[in-house]
Amino acid sequence: MSTVANAGQLTTAEPRRPWAVSRSKRLLGFGRMLTFAVAAFVATILTPLANFDGWAVAFLLINLAWVIGIASKLGAKERRDAVLRVVITSLAVLAFVPWLSILVTVILKGYRAVYPGYFISDMRTSTPDDELNIGGAGHAIVGSLIMVAIATVVTLPLGILTGIYLTEVRGRLTFLVRFIVQSMAGVPSVVAGLFIFATVVKSMGQYSGLAGGLALAVLMLPTVSRTAEEVLKLVPDDIRSAGYALGARQWRTALLVVLPTVRAGLSTAAILGVARVIGETAPLLLTSLNTNGFVWNPIGGTVASLPTYIFAMFMYGTEYSNARAWTGSLVLLALVFFFFIIARRLGNKSALKANANRRK
Amino acid sequence: MTIVETPEPRQMMVVYSRADRIFRRIVTGGALTSLLLLGFITAFLVMRSAETFRQFGLDFITGSEWFSAGEDPLGGAVEGAVEEVDESVFSIGPMIVGSLVVALIAMLIALPLSIGGALYIEFYAPRSIYRVLVSLLDLAAAIPSLIFGLWGIQVFTAIGVRWATLLNDRLSFIPIFSVEFENFGRSPFVAGCVLAALVVPITTSVSREVYSRTPRDLIDTCFALGGSKWGAIRSVVMPYGKSGVIAGAMLGLGRALGETVAIYLMLNLVFRYSFEILDSAGGNVASMIALKFGEATDKEISALIASGLVLFIITLIVNMIASSIVARTTPRA
Numbered sequence: 081m082s083t084v085a086n087a088g089q090l091t092t093a094e095p096r097r098p099w100a101v102s103r104s105k106r107l108l109g110f111g112r113m114l115t116f117a118v119a120a121f122v123a124t125i126l127t128p129l130a131n132f133d134g135w136a137v138a139f140l141l142i143n144l145a146w147v148i149g150i151a152s153k154l155g156a157k158e159r160r161d162a163v164l165r166v167v168i169t170s171l172a173v174l175a176f177v178p179w180l181s182i183l184v185t186v187i188l189k190g191y192r193a194v195y196p197g198y199f200i201s202d203m204r205t206s207t208p209d210d211e212l213n214i215g216g217a218g219h220a221i222v223g224s225l226i227m228v229a230i231a232t233v234v235t236l237p238l239g240i241l242t243g244i245y246l247t248e249v250r251g252r253l254t255f256l257v258r259f260i261v262q263s264m265a266g267v268p269s270v271v272a273g274l275f276i277f278a279t280v281v282k283s284m285g286q287y288s289g290l291a292g293g294l295a296l297a298v299l300m301l302p303t304v305s306r307t308a309e310e311v312l313k314l315v316p317d318d319i320r321s322a323g324y325a326l327g328a329r330q331w332r333t334a335l336l337v338v339l340p341t342v343r344a345g346l347s348t349a350a351i352l353g354v355a356r357v358i359g360e361t362a363p364l365l366l367t368s369l370n371t372n373g374f375v376w377n378p379i380g381g382t383v384a385s386l387p388t389y390i391f392a393m394f395m396y397g398t399e400y401s402n403a404r405a406w407t408g409s410l411v412l413l414a415l416v417f418f419f420f421i422i423a424r425r426l427g428n429k430s431a432l433k434a435n436a437n438r439r440k
Numbered sequence: 441m442t443i444v445e446t447p448e449p450r451q452m453m454v455v456y457s458r459a460d461r462i463f464r465r466i467v468t469g470g471a472l473t474s475l476l477l478l479g480f481i482t483a484f485l486v487m488r489s490a491e492t493f494r495q496f497g498l499d500f501i502t503g504s505e506w507f508s509a510g511e512d513p514l515g516g517a518v519e520g521a522v523e524e525v526d527e528s529v530f531s532i533g534p535m536i537v538g539s540l541v542v543a544l545i546a547m548l549i550a551l552p553l554s555i556g557g558a559l560y561i562e563f564y565a566p567r568s569i570y571r572v573l574v575s576l577l578d579l580a581a582a583i584p585s586l587i588f589g590l591w592g593i594q595v596f597t598a599i600g601v602r603w604a605t606l607l608n609d610r611l612s613f614i615p616i617f618s619v620e621f622e623n624f625g626r627s628p629f630v631a632g633c634v635l636a637a638l639v640v641p642i643t644t645s646v647s648r649e650v651y652s653r654t655p656r657d658l659i660d661t662c663f664a665l666g667g668s669k670w671g672a673i674r675s676v677v678m679p680y681g682k683s684g685v686i687a688g689a690m691l692g693l694g695r696a697l698g699e700t701v702a703i704y705l706m707l708n709l710v711f712r713y714s715f716e717i718l719d720s721a722g723g724n725v726a727s728m729i730a731l732k733f734g735e736a737t738d739k740e741i742s743a744l745i746a747s748g749l750v751l752f753i754i755t756l757i758v759n760m761i762a763s764s765i766v767a768r769t770t771p772r773a
Binding site for chain 2: 130131133157158160164165167168169170171172174176178179181182185186187189206233237238240241242244245246248249251254256257258259260261262263264265266267269270271272274275276278295298301302305326328330331334335355356358359360361362366387390391394406407409412413417418420424
């Protein structure tokens, strides 16, 4: 090192991290956990505890026992701290396990019926019980996308208007509107389905994709409005003031200055709404039902959708139909995650932009 | 002597031009649609269920019988024939109670899990996986409930039934854990567990969000005074986030009460009051609607819409409580 070369004159301190856990300590901790895991496995053999959940309980108990044992050397406060750390960690693990299990299950059970034709063919010429290399869910995917598109077309303008009302116009009803939007987020999906059934389906005299789309719109509106409001709130007031200072009226400021800065954020609002409703099953069971073929006309009778397709395949109850249901779930989940990740990326971008604006 | 007159400060006022006024009116109109929509939903449900309520009155909510006399296959009464007595009876008492029971089980399981999960993510998780966990949480909240139902029936039921057997074995002296027949699948307990898994992402992400807004200074102060991590959490974080966590729990409760397909797949619906949560018999308004809808007669549909109205009112009350708590606690920007 250069400091050694001109020793005596200058010594630069190497930056160190005294608080960092040393390597040996980390290895020790890892080894300890491994030992506990093995011990828990032995416990499942020797005691009535069984399977993975029994193993987890044994593992937790051993951990707790160890912590309490080690902590007997500590004061009461540290002991409680250590015990609570184990408890909170295991609660968190318990909270996360079901979703991970779902992800793994969907992938493991779902990949069986995947083949290219699954995405482009329908079920007109095959029964749910046929071999997995014929038939598919193309019609369901198309139906879902059409209905979601209808829902988006209806809710996006309304949601954005609500957002603008809550952040720009701020009329007398601001509080009430915000309250109603939040309450509407909790309308049970089956009630939305009943409502559309009682109005649209009854008056049109038939089930249709339009009805399904409108039922989804009822559920999507609160999500879009809320996200739009959140996004518009991020726009710094300076930008509005700048608009006014240049002589723009409120409508010009809102439409030509404020809205363009949050274009990405508003797309996020729409996409989050889509991700929220694309998996809704109950309202579609009451409004658009299911069919076996492609339906491109949203007012031409019943339409298949991914959720109702999965539901029907599952209720059919044979091995192959079950595999189709799981593959449908895989496609549905992939769609949801796809929308979600896009929303997230757009959201990050717009957040960055808003922050940059704020700093200036 | 001259008096220097200071000019009166000019009155600030907002003048909206005509274009502005039109703009504001359009936007207000758009914002009022959600208000109107909520009104419409209520109005239509009330209108279409009036027949049922007129016929059965309060019995609709307390009674426990659902019988639909099929409609005359010939359609309409034959002239001169004596009109047959319609023996249909509709009432949903056990379904309402069942909804509450299942939702309660779900919340009892979900609440500790989500508080633990939220605290872990915010205060215990290594910084390197913090972001991953937060995104995972968002993704989990987006998993469709249908998939929870499928998972519940094909993966979780085996585990849940084992737990139920264990509870019944050891604790059957407590009335709610006793059963008539030892068939634990499709019971409120197992369904409640799956519902808990479904609700946890929602309550966890709300709680986490509230906890993350705890002022850093307060936590640091607690450490500076010699508090441990748990001490800081108990005396600063938890009290600070209490109302937020309650609001999250109410949102989760609303979701649990309105859940349809997951329960449809996981629960045996029986029109009989039952508080034996391990028994393979329960009730649920939302999934009852989905179940009966397929082959419903016109009269039955009116009764189903009435059930929807009851469910709607219950969840609306729960959600309004939640959003008023949220509105009161979030500082206005």
